[in-house]
Amino acid sequence: MRTDDDEVRRTVESVWRIESGRLIAGLARSTGDVGLAEELAQDALVAALEQWPGSGVPRNPGAWLTTVAKRRAVDGWRRRERLDDRYAAIAHHLEQELGDDDPARVAQEPIGDDLLRLVFVACHPVLPQPARVALTLKLLGGLSTEEIARAFLVPPATMAQRIVRAKRTLSAAGVPFEVPERTEFPERLASVLEVVYLIFNEGYAATAGEDWIRPDLCREALRLGRVLAELTPREPEVHGLVALMEFQASRLRARTAPDGSPILLQDQDRARWDRILIRRGVAALARGDELRTSRRPPVSRGPYALQAAIAACHATAPTAAATDWEEIVALYGALAELRPSAVVELNRAVALSMAYGPAAGLEVVDRLTIDGALASYHLLPSVRADLLQRLGRTAEARQEFERAAAMTSNERERELLLARAGECL
Known part of the structure; x- marks a missing residue:
């Protein structure tokens, strides 16, 4: 029974997103x-489209792709007039793997170890x-x-060269x-995380x-994190990273207005936060803590678990006013000891300002301004502007917002900052 071409193409694309990592x-x-593995996988994708x-x-599209990729590799290498020893050995190995060419058998092969190696x-x-980022995606x-x-705002040719160079380097x-x-x-x-x-x-x-925001990238990173947690279930920091991303992703729907303009945390409609993701984040954080405490010693x-704990304080607070800012200050203190930056x-400083008043936060921000380490970081004047505005020093706040x-290089963020500057009258 023939299937509509457009529907089949969409199916092929969906299968590729799900199966490509395992296949490669x-x-x-x-x-x-x-590099060779990706070329063979792409050959199988072309065969599926044809x-x-x-x-x-x-019935088992992933197994079909695997079988076709291996068969084409063997056929291609066997046709060469002069096979070097390496390709001959690979071809022999693949022929043994293919056996009776039964996709059902291929589907039963363990893939967890292979995926972890590829990561x-x-x-x-x-x-x-x-x-690393480009090749992982x-x-x-x-x-x-x-x-x-498109996601990283560079020309396709530039990204293609980056990926080719990465494979050559490996x-x-x-x-x-x-x-x-x-x-x-x-x-x-740590590099993977x-x-x-x-x-x-x-x-x-x-x-x-x-x-x-670019929700597609968030979803892809969260998917990769969940896969990694399945592949390394005894690693606390993997669960910490997953928890952090679950909590952060839970707020995505509430972070922008219908026109795409940003909505700050304290102004977000918490009814739009995804409670399922928050529950998943709580579970992942608890799992990581359980693994930590069960170790001897x-x-x-x-660092990811600490950031997840901070995100949990926000995610589980019923209102902005109910946020436990003192706990967040303590968690940032622990993070600063572990990874000072x-x-x-x-x-x-932001947490201090919320827990103990804007003057407490401004003292830290002014030290950072003098230090100069964040001289090119737009969030330093942004935070300073917010604290100055809360202290009633509106003229200075306006200058800092501007x-x-x-x-910043983000147009939406620039519009928000200029709007806040306009409020400082």
Whole structure:
């Protein structure tokens, strides 16, 4: 029975988003080459676009893609006049894997280890940070180069070059397709978590462009985080990151007005917050805490778990006025001890102002201004402006809001800051 071409194409795209990470991971295990694995996966995708409109969508599309990718690899290499030893060995291995070419058997192969290996390869420290982000979205998210380029506001050609260079770098460095040794695991896992959170943050508060938020990126990062939690269920910080993203994502619907303009936290309609995501965040945070305390000796909360605990204070408060700001001050203090940074201090200053008055926060902000570490960070004058406005120093506040507006690259945020400057009369 033939299926409508447009419907089949949409189905192929949906299957690709779901299955591409598993498909590439399995092929990378077989070939030992991530770049080659992606090429084979793309060949299978093309075959699906060509064949499914006529034959219909197979009952197990992921297994179909895997089988076709492996078969095409074997056929292509066997046709070469001169096979080098490496490709001959791969072809022989793939033929053994294919066996009777039964998609049902392929579907039963374990994929968890392969996916975890692919995560660590895509986020390998040998790559610069932007390349890790791009490669992760390409290999594990199933996003097209054009979609990734659009999300990060760079030309598609630039993003394509970034991805190609990343794969070449991995190949040249001989990065093995494996989970790192236990001694390397914490550092390598930290790189993975950093990449996932960078993707989420770009969606939650876009650094540039016309949109203040990009929900698609938030959803993709949250999906990757949940997958990682399934693959590394005994790692407390993974659950901490997932909890943090669940809490932050719960507010997405309330963060913008119908016209796309930003709505600040204290002004948001909490009835629009997603209670299911909040409950998931509470559960993930509790799971991470359980894993920490069950270890011998118990370990302290990591940076993502501490940030998740801060987000939980907001997410579980019935009103803005009911927020436990003193607890948030304490949590930021713990975070500052663990990961001291000027940005953490700026956030602690906001919490201090809410718990003990704007003068307490302004004292910290003024020290940061003198220090100069955040000289190019637009949120420093933005926070300072807010504190000055609350203290009645409106002329100074107006200047700071205008300075912050001139520094941001996000158009929606610039409009908000200029509007707040206009209120300082």
